[in-house]
Amino acid sequence: MSQIEYSQPSANGKALSHGETHEVFNQPSSLDPYNAYASDPALQHWVRIFDGAWHESELHTYGQRVGSDLFEAGFAANKYKPEFKPHNRFGERIDQVDFHPSYHLLMQTAIEAGHHSLPWCEKKPGAHVARAALEYMHTQADPGSGCPLTMTFAAVPALMHQPNIAKEWIPKITANHYDHRNIPFYEKQGLTIGMAMTEKQGGSDVRANTTKAYPLEKVGSGEAYEIVGHKWFCSAPMCDAFLVLAHTYDVQGKSNGLSCFLLPRWRPDGRKNEMYVQRLKDKMGNVSNASSEVEYRGAFAWMIGEEGRGVRTIIEMVSMTRFDCMVGSSGIMRQALAQAYHHTSGRAAFGKNLHEQPLMQNVLADLAIESEAALAISMRVAHSLDKLQSNPEDEQEARFSRVATAIGKYWICKRTAQFTYECMECIGGVGVVEDNVLPRLYRESPINAIWEGSGNVQCLDVLRAMQKDPKVVDAFMAELAKAHGRYDVFDQYLAALKDEFQDLQTLEYRARTVVEKLALAWQASTLIQFADRDIAKAYIDSRLTGKHGQYYGTLPASVDAQLIMQRVLKL
Structure with a gap:
């Protein structure tokens, strides 16, 4: 039996080749690549209105990244979820969170642009506005990576309550240098900060927290403590340190209230801190960001600010x-x-x-x-x-x-x-x-x-x-x-x-x-x-x-x- 040839004209008048059923038309092209700043008249307007125009060159540059390689990185970072690795191949506890390279690209690009630090480094009118514009655009590529960037940025005012800690940590927190390695904080040029407040029994009611802090030697602001307890939500457990809340106690065993502590992933003596990730949360959204449950089994931390005034x-x-x-x-x-x-x-x-x-x-x-x-x-x-x-x-x-x-x-x-x-x-x-x-x-x-x-x-x-x-x-x-x-x-x-x-x-x-x-x-x-x-x-x-x-x-x-x-x- 001879094969019957079918052909029909396409939208441009040319005949479709054998085996084709239709021509794709009336389908828009994808938006990317585009410039997330240059294409947004409203954003440009509000940046200029509130004194951020001096940073427009950098915003244009970042906008181009958001509309091209960072946009693609957002897809990959959400497709390939963070993976928790509790032990290395030798059986040693490492509490490592591994990320797809696209996540590291998002973090590195944002940190190099000052997403986490601009107002603390450029103390002039419009710095917070310019930094907000960076965040606004970065979120369009990937909201999840914005979580550790936000916490790193937001940690600075809290740490300023403890000058001796701030002097050592803030220069590295505000550095435009991204280092995702799981190594001690003192070996890095740039640091990221997480936060752990919520506990199972309390949720938003942090005063219901039960985590406890015990002094190693002296008591009070800036001193070293050991933390015992848990956190139901520890955001971004791959960060270099975390602000946490815990109760301190007087000699009669009565709580002095909640105090704030800076808890590093690694102890100052180079040992892994006693912070143990229990699991990563399987969230409906914010997938590229690792959220975790953790336990503190005598974890080293410094008190930040006044005792009992942690909130x-x-x-x-x-x-x-x-x-x-x-x-x-x-x-x-x-x-x-x-x-x-x-x-x-x-x-x-x-x-x-x-x-x-x-x-x-x-x-x-x-x-x-x-x-x-x-x-x-x-x-x-x-x-x-x-x-x-x-x-x-x-x-x-x-x-x-x-x-x-x-x-x-x-x-x-x-x-x-x-x-x-x-x-x-x-x-x-x-x-x-x-x-x-x-x-x-x-x-x-x-x-x-x-x-x-x-x-x-x-x-x-x-x-x-x-x-x-x-x-x-x-x-x-x-x-x-x-x-x-x-x-x-x-x-x-x-x-x-x-x-x-x-x-x-x-x-x-x-x-x-x-x-x-x-x-x-x-x-x-x-x-x-x-x-x-x-x-x-x-x-x-x-x-x-x-x-x-x-x-x-x-x-x-x-x-x-x-x-x-x-x-x-x-x-």
Whole structure:
């Protein structure tokens, strides 16, 4: 029987060769390679607004890396998970965590760029803003490697409470040198720092911790202790040292409260410290980062800060990591939005390019507003950190920053999961396939909302701050009031917001409602003060009028969606 030849013209008029069933068309190209800084008008705007423009050359360079080799490294680092190796081939306990080379590339590139140290080394206006921009972009390549980078960065203010330790450790912590080897800290030029606070029985309630510390000789700040206990979450166990909390005791055996300690992986005498990794957590997201359970069986550590004041000492680190949760979640939003916009701009449906369809424009513009509002308040907190670094006595700014970080951490991190899902839906079926970055972003999106204090913890922290120092309410409301007088809707919203604090009896029950309203007002105020007028007005018309629906894509007709979309992606 003779073989029958079938042929048909393709989209370009040429006949398909034998065996082909179709030609691939109406499928967008991948976004990469691209420059994560040059392509992001919103990021450029907020870096310049808050004094970070002096670092733009370096941000352009890092943006190019994020949109090329680091983006690819993010896929590999999440595909090939960290592996725990308790013993070497000779049977010696080593507690080693092995990573794929792509993870080390991500860490090395970030550390060489100053992701972990820029404000501590470049003490000038805009340093925190520039460093936040680095984190914002790095997260778009891989959020997981951001965890040890964040903790290393955030450890510096806590360690400053102990000058003799800080003098030896901080120069290596802030060095732009990455060394992942499992060797003693004194043999390295650059160090990374982790954190271990959470225990099984307590979770966010660290005062329920049971880990104990016993002095080796002298007692008090800067002295050597041995730690006995466990930690349910020890983030990044491959770091060179960890800030931990443990109880100390008086001669009668009564607890003096929780103290903060710096616990190195290796003892100063060159022996492996008695810190034993029990297992790595098998997490739904943040896969490239190793999170572990550990036990301390007489582990060597130095006390940092005052005895019994460990929570106060380590809270400065926690405040910085919560700020990084804001920036990181904003970065996840940005990458999801960029992918959705790029896909819809390269695909047609129902006779038009997708991002020319009115309803899709509503969705994309709505997402763009949300993304920029998240970035705006994140950069406002970075600006606040810059102001406080130059003037630590600025009580007004300190009060504002104290409550703003908790509000921003709650709101942005809470919004990220729904935001990421909506971007995935814009892409459609391709968006749920693991070849695309969206599934990884979606699994990552709830992590920051849970880590460093979940939503309820953040809301209660806002109330605690207000009760401890009522002037923080005044400081925050004064920030909001800077935008007064430009939009009637905002002015009315601000006036109504003040009434939320009249009924103190139900305030804790209503805490989420109150914090959400504070977040909306703060984003609106920041956009009114510093953003393009079209963004500010679109935010107010949608978020403060009650005309915005439960989901994205419900902007009122007064919003010029096409104008908003022009700020999404410049390639």
